[in-house]
Amino acid sequence: MELAGKSVLVTGASSGIGKAIAIAFAQKHARVLVHYGKNKSGGRETLDRVEKFSSGRLYQADLMDRDQIRALFEEVKQTDQTIDVLVNNAGDARAGDIQDDQVWEYEYKNIFLSAMHVTEEFLVLPSSGLRKIINVTSIYGNLHTGDPEYLQYSAFKAALANVTATLNRTTAPNVIVNAVAPGYTETPAWVGASKESMETHARATLTGRFVRAEEVAHAVIFIAENDALVGQVLTLDGGTTLKGMP
Numbered sequence: 610m611e612l613a614g615k616s617v618l619v620t621g622a623s624s625g626i627g628k629a630i631a632i633a634f635a636q637k638h639a640r641v642l643v644h645y646g647k648n649k650s651g652g653r654e655t656l657d658r659v660e661k662f663s664s665g666r667l668y669q670a671d672l673m674d675r676d677q678i679r680a681l682f683e684e685v686k687q688t689d690q691t692i693d694v695l696v697n698n699a700g701d702a703r704a705g706d707i708q709d710d711q712v713w714e715y716e717y718k719n720i721f722l723s724a725m726h727v728t729e730e731f732l733v734l735p736s737s738g739l740r741k742i743i744n745v746t747s748i749y750g751n752l753h754t755g756d757p758e759y760l761q762y763s764a765f766k767a768a769l770a771n772v773t774a775t776l777n778r779t780t781a782p783n784v785i786v787n788a789v790a791p792g793y794t795e796t797p798a799w800v801g802a803s804k805e806s807m808e809t810h811a812r813a814t815l816t817g818r819f820v821r822a823e824e825v826a827h828a829v830i831f832i833a834e835n836d837a838l839v840g841q842v843l844t845l846d847g848g849t850t851l852k853g854m855p
């Protein structure tokens with residue numbers, strides 16, 4: 610897929626990985642629909658960066674609210690008409706074990722159902738030609754590298770990875786779905802972590818450092834541009850899976 614002139618929606622683009630993805634698409638001269646939830650100033654900052662290279666627009670919605678997703682897509686139909694590439698990036702990792710019903714409920718909606726609802730709206734947009742979905746999962750969503758301290762998050766990222774493959778059976782060749790599974794990636798999501806925890810996670814790689822958000826964004830661009838890749842989950846973890854989880 611040639612990205613110049615295409616329209617790309619990046620969810621959770623007000624921060625971290627989503628912000629880097631939005632800027633990377635703009636550098637390819639795609640128009641970027643910058644979605645944010647609560648962090649309006651973060652969304653604005655991303656849009657400013659996007660507009661240095663191409664054009665864009667800010668969209669707000671709490672993706673755990675079905676009506677707000679509907680409203681976002683109504684706005685897209687009025688202003689941008691359609692979307693060529695959807696990046697389901699938004700997500701919030703909450704710790705929880707098997708007994709934490711509130712976390713099961715929260716992560717189901719935040720990590721999984723939100724992405725399904727956004728995907729559902731994306732699929733029925735008017736289109737002519739190839740379109741793509743790229744989901745942001747996690748190494749925790751890969752089969753043998755889930756984190757028991759993030760049981761729900763791991764489970765619903767795994768569900769997202771499963772849908773990434775299965776959906777293609779009904780959407781291809783018009784819509785192709787793939788995913789990236791980042792390992793420990795330096796973003797504001799880690800702001801509350803202790804120095805010791807940061808060092809432990811950096812050591813739990815073969816590269817000795819966190820993955821950079823720009824490296825994940827680079828992989829998303831590769832997936833968007835390469836039309837032979839279908840239903841794949843591309844893991845970028847600096848070798849954590851090979852080394853063994855900390």
Ligand SMILES: NC(=O)c1ccc[n+]([C@@H]2O[C@H](COP(=O)([O-])OP(=O)(O)OC[C@H]3O[C@@H](n4cnc5c(N)ncnc54)[C@H](OP(=O)(O)O)[C@@H]3O)[C@@H](O)[C@H]2O)c1
Binds near residue numbers: 625
């Ligand atoms: N950082 C890592 O180590 C890592 C590793 C593997 C996978 N990931 C995944 O990568 C993605 C991005 O993570 P990040 O590290 O960049 O985190 P981040 O900096 O905390 O950014 C998270 C983004 O998701 C948005 N978001 C979360 N819940 C939302 C909701 N209910 N409605 C709307 N927007 C919502 C936030 O929007 P607002 O702030 O505007 O509300 C924000 O833009 C997530 O899916 C995460 O699970 C991260």
